Amino acid sequence: MVLEQYIQRVEEKLHLLVKKLQQVQAENVLLKEEVKAQQQALQQQQQSILGLEERLQLMKIAATTQGGTAIAEDDAFKKEIRSKINDYIKEIDRCIALLNS
Template sequence: MEGLQEQLKRITAKLQQVVQSYHLLQKEHDQLSREVVTLRDKEKARLIRIDELEMKMTALQTVTGQLNDGEKKEVEKRINRYIREIDRCIALLSE
């Protein structure tokens, strides 16, 4: 009978360790999840900033006439894409 109680105590102790480890891992997971969200937000903000700077650079090159033929075609495509998107938004607002 005493051997059974000892086994039960060891199992209980191990179970408590597992539960404690689980709680620690859960806290770490929550913290890492928050960090992932923060880093994704920062990445999104930086990508937006990069796009803005690229547009400014292209606009400056366009104004100063420093674009080659390939860049001019790319600017035209981008402008046409913006126009289509604006037209789509106007159509949605008109509904």
Template sequence: MELEQYIQRIEDKLHQLLKKLQQTQADNAMLREQLSLHQSELKEQEATIASLDEKLKLAKIATATQGNGLSEDEQAFRREVRGKINDYIREIDRCIAMLNS
């Protein structure tokens, strides 16, 4: 009789473990789905941030080129932009000179 009870307890524990396994697998699937959803939302937000950063940069450049009533930071940015433009023009001139040689 003891052996039958021992086997029955083992079977009960096995059933409990199987239920826990199924629940854990279901939870895991749900969490994976949520993770995928959050990752796609994060990518969308990163794309939005990049787009807004580009718009901000363009707005700063537009403001810097107008030049009226600029703050010190804006004036420094304007000088920086002009410097970069001048560097690009010099590089283009060098390339043209090399092509003409």
């Protein structure tokens, strides 16, 4: 009789463990979906940030070329723009030289 009770208790505990396992697995699926959604949202936000940074850069360039507003008065930014323009001119000169040869 004692052995039967022991087996019954083991079976009950086993059923509880199986239930808990199923609950944990269901929760795991939900969490994975949530992580995936968060990653997609993060990726969209990063793309949005890149787009806004590009727009800001273009606005700074436009302000610099139109006479300099408060945004464009940053000397480091002006030096950076001049450097980029010089790089573009050098690249154009190289292309012209290749076309002429």
